[in-house]
Amino acid sequence: DAELEAVREEALAAGARAAVVCRHHALGGEGAVDLAQAVVEACAAPRPEFRFLYPPEMPIEEKIRTIAVKTYGAASVSFTPEALASIARFTEQGFGNLPVCMAKTQYSFSNDPAAKGAPTGFDLRVREVRASAGAGFIVPVCGDMMMMPGLPTRPAFFEIDLDTATGRVLGLS
Known part of the structure; x- marks a missing residue:
């Protein structure tokens, strides 16, 4: 119990709105009452304004660099020629203001699945960019x-x- 309380206190100190110990695995629904109450309170609270890590008008290449450096801990980002060509094409086609959703291994903040967890100082290699x-x-x-x-x-x-009446399929063209 002391360990759970220490984790709860750390979560609150880090800025969590609430931190509760949930024991539904042992007590069923009764063990999740505090969690349910915390969820209700969070839903009733004013919603903070969502902010992207980058402004929408930032160039695609810089959005990728910003995510890699500020979130993943990368020292640099490199792009294949194909990735750079795709970025140029998507920007020209008017997709430059779209948000970025990174696709990489789930095992690491890097693109190397063997570098488990949160390594730092690596080069994130972007091999392809899709819209x-x-x-x-x-x-x-x-x-x-x-x-x-x-x-x-x-x-x-x-x-x-x-x-x-006619057997014609509609909505395919």
């Missing part, structure tokens, strides 16, 4: 990984229909 225009963000790809598509909030299949 998820429907979802509304730019995706710098750091390292090798399987990518998921960035989908819009309303999928296109909602616009597809069948005219039962």
